[in-house]
Each structure stands twice: as structure tokens, then as C-alpha cells.
Amino acid sequence: MNTGLQGKKVLVVGLARSGLAAANLLLARGARVRLTDLRDADALKDRLERLEGPAQLTLGQHRREDFLDADLIVVSPGVPSDQPCLQEARRQGKPIWAEVELAFRCMNGFFVGVTGSNGKTTTTTLIGELFRQAGRPVRVAGNIGRPLTELAGEAAQPGTSYVVELSSFQLEHIHRFRCRVAILLNLTPDHLDRHYDFASYARAKERIFNRQGPEDFAILNRDDPALLEMIARRSSTVFPFSRRQRLEEGVFLEEGWIIARREGRKIPILPASEVRLRGVHNLENVLAATASGLVSGLEAPGMAGCFRSFSGVEHRLEYVDTLRGVQFFNDSKATNVDSACKALEAFQEPLLVIMGGRDKGGDFSSLRPLVEARARTIFLIGEAAVKLEKALGGAARLEQADTLPEAVREAFLQAGAGEVVLLAPACASFDMFDDFEHRGRVFKQAVADLRREWEEAQP
Numbered sequence: 417m418n419t420g421l422q423g424k425k426v427l428v429v430g431l432a433r434s435g436l437a438a439a440n441l442l443l444a445r446g447a448r449v450r451l452t453d454l455r456d457a458d459a460l461k462d463r464l465e466r467l468e469g470p471a472q473l474t475l476g477q478h479r480r481e482d483f484l485d486a487d488l489i490v491v492s493p494g495v496p497s498d499q500p501c502l503q504e505a506r507r508q509g510k511p512i513w514a515e516v517e518l519a520f521r522c523m524n525g526f527f528v529g530v531t532g533s534n535g536k537t538t539t540t541t542l543i544g545e546l547f548r549q550a551g552r553p554v555r556v557a558g559n560i561g562r563p564l565t566e567l568a569g570e571a572a573q574p575g576t577s578y579v580v581e582l583s584s585f586q587l588e589h590i591h592r593f594r595c596r597v598a599i600l601l602n603l604t605p606d607h608l609d610r611h612y613d614f615a616s617y618a619r620a621k622e623r624i625f626n627r628q629g630p631e632d633f634a635i636l637n638r639d640d641p642a643l644l645e646m647i648a649r650r651s652s653t654v655f656p657f658s659r660r661q662r663l664e665e666g667v668f669l670e671e672g673w674i675i676a677r678r679e680g681r682k683i684p685i686l687p688a689s690e691v692r693l694r695g696v697h698n699l700e701n702v703l704a705a706t707a708s709g710l711v712s713g714l715e716a717p718g719m720a721g722c723f724r725s726f727s728g729v730e731h732r733l734e735y736v737d738t739l740r741g742v743q744f745f746n747d748s749k750a751t752n753v754d755s756a757c758k759a760l761e762a763f764q765e766p767l768l769v770i771m772g773g774r775d776k777g778g779d780f781s782s783l784r785p786l787v788e789a790r791a792r793t794i795f796l797i798g799e800a801a802v803k804l805e806k807a808l809g810g811a812a813r814l815e816q817a818d819t820l821p822e823a824v825r826e827a828f829l830q831a832g833a834g835e836v837v838l839l840a841p842a843c844a845s846f847d848m849f850d851d852f853e854h855r856g857r858v859f860k861q862a863v864a865d866l867r868r869e870w871e872e873a874q875p
Contacts, residue, residue, distance in 0.1 A: 527577075632652040773799065
């Protein structure tokens, strides 16, 4: 495929995993690549060793002249769109692409895109599994962990489908990127520290539909009021899902069953009680996955079998262990208020909840009703502990902990048989951890340490 990159001066901003993958793809396509990152060479040593060709480097700073001299700028998701050099380049008409935009222009295939405030990774993984169990060649990439540009450099089987998790940061800088099936799961305030207001965050999410035509499918949550206007604006074929209402066209619940109605035909999928994933939010993820499977040509019986066996994704309401009757669940990916609410809603058992981290601008007071109804004790960690204490004071017993392992240990000491210790931070992880995965691993290690100590103490 001729992408017109040969000989172009391309600036890659940010050398995280997606930036490295983008740089290697550009080098393979004959571009003249410069990398810029605020970190120095020592911090980026491992990344630089994995470059697959010669590139110029600007490290420890961003230089205005690098941005203005480039023919094309490729930005990593972690780079704010209001970065001053990026803003000036935009004013001067420099093309700015997301890493997924670069990948798309170098690939052929059937693209399924998944975005939303919550549930993206579970839904993306589940759709990939639906395709895989149906015998369809499929690759899963994007915000889920593997950059799409890594796949762009690989040979693919004919007819390969790409299921891509897309964050609002990636969607800010797409232009031609086109999803044959585009899914918007839900929309709640998130990343307001980056997008500043809910309207700009919503606009970024809606960009997933921008290049779609009537032959493409838009899958949206009919129960989410923030999405109703988007549904009305679509030029693609809307195939919605709903947990609360029966639909003339789409996927919904009826008398305990997951049902699809398409082109006048009613298609029973399976009883909702047979879905293995826990929580009503995960049921919505299954409805969205069902819709995407149907419009992609998958058969209902095969999808039902997949839903019966799929147990979830690490760090997303992940069952960890049971110790003297106390269950431990890791939902480190609950990085905003809405996802923490969904985690609490998934349990009927009394909860001891670990919350806190870096505040992302959410309204912690909206947690109060669920905390009052379901939580016995909240253990607060990280930068947001004081703000959480003000928002939740009186809703449950509140305790401060200096570290996550300390919170896990104290929760276990206080918990009784039949209760649940739940990590649902409602915050970002970057005050104490590398990312939410690091936080989840620390939680699981703390539980493993408790098990070892408990077993050693048994007569």
C-alpha cells in the first residue's frame, strides 16, 4: 500500500509503547523520523534499543522548531492536545495524526472500534474471542495494550478483522480512520483533567463514527441519555443495545433472555443468568458484543457458547482469592467514579473497599448512596484520600492507609466470612504506581502474601 511516507520528515511525539511502534513503522516505510520526549536518554534506554532504524532524537524537552519543520506529526495518546508546540503546529496547518491513524493508512482489513468511558477492554477482548471462536482471523489491539502500528508491520491472513480499543486521546487525532463497526458503550465524566469539560470529552468520543457511511454500523447504548443526540446524528446504520427497554431493532433483555431483533427477525441468544461475567455493567458489555457480532455475520449459538465460558479480563472485577471465607476482587481498572459505582453495584455481599489515587476531576459525592448501601468500611489511599474523605464522610467507616498492601492487610483483619475486600479506586494510579495494571498486581501480591502467612500459621 502506498502511504506517501517515503522521504517525509515525521516527528513522533512521545516514546511510550505506541510511539516506539509508530516510529518503527515509519522507519520501515522510508520516512525520515525524529523522536521527541520529555524524558532523557537514560529513562528511555530500553525503548531506544528497540528502534529498528536510524532516527534523530530530541530528548528531555520539546523544541518548537522540530514541530514546525515536520511534514507530519504523530502523537502518542499520553501527549495533551494543548501542548504548546503542538498547538502552534496545528495553527500552521501541520497534519497531526494519532498512532492508530498512521496504522490504519498502512493496513487493509475489517475494523471494529470500541470506545466508551467504561467497559472498553472487557468488550474489546470479548469481541475478539467471539471472532476467534467463530473461526474468523482476528487481531486485538489499540488502547488494550498492543499498539495497532505493531500489527501494521506484520503479514496478516486475508480477511483479518481488527478489534481496536480506542481512548478519547487516540480519537482526538483521527482523520480517515474508519470502523466498519463502531461501538460507543457509555459516556460519563472522565479525563476532565485533560479534556477540561464533558462536552469536549464527548466530542472526542463521537469521532469514532466520523468516517462511517450507510453500509457501516454504529452500536450505541440506548439507555445512556448522553448518547441519544449522537444516535440521531448518525449517517451509518444504527444498531443499538439496551438493558432497560425492548427495541424494535437491536439487542436487549426480555424476560431474562438476551434477545436480538434484526430486520424483523427475533433472535434468542441465551438466558442472561448464564453469562459468566459479574455485574450489570458487564451485562451491557455482552449486549454490545452481541450487537457487534451479529452485524459482523457471526451466528447466535456460537456467541452464546462464548458468553457462557468468558470469565473476564485481568484487573476488571477480577476474582483473586478466598481466604477464611473472605473474597478478594481486583478492579484496579475502576479509574473513575462511574466505574467504581459499577464495581460496588456488582456485589450483594458486605464490602470493605479500597479507594484512592490521583483525582481525575470526578464527583466523589455520587458514590455516597452505594457506599451507604453496600460498604462497611472504606480504606483511603493516595493523593485523593482527603477529597474522598470529605465526600464520603458519614456514609461508612473511613480509614486512611499509607500503602495499598497496608490497606489490604487491614481490610482482611477486619473482614468476616462472607464479606468481600474490593479494590475499586475511582482514581488514576499515577500518584503511587506506573499504571492501573501495576496497582492491580500490587493488590494481588498483597493477597498472595496474606495467604502465605495464613497458611504458615495453621497448625
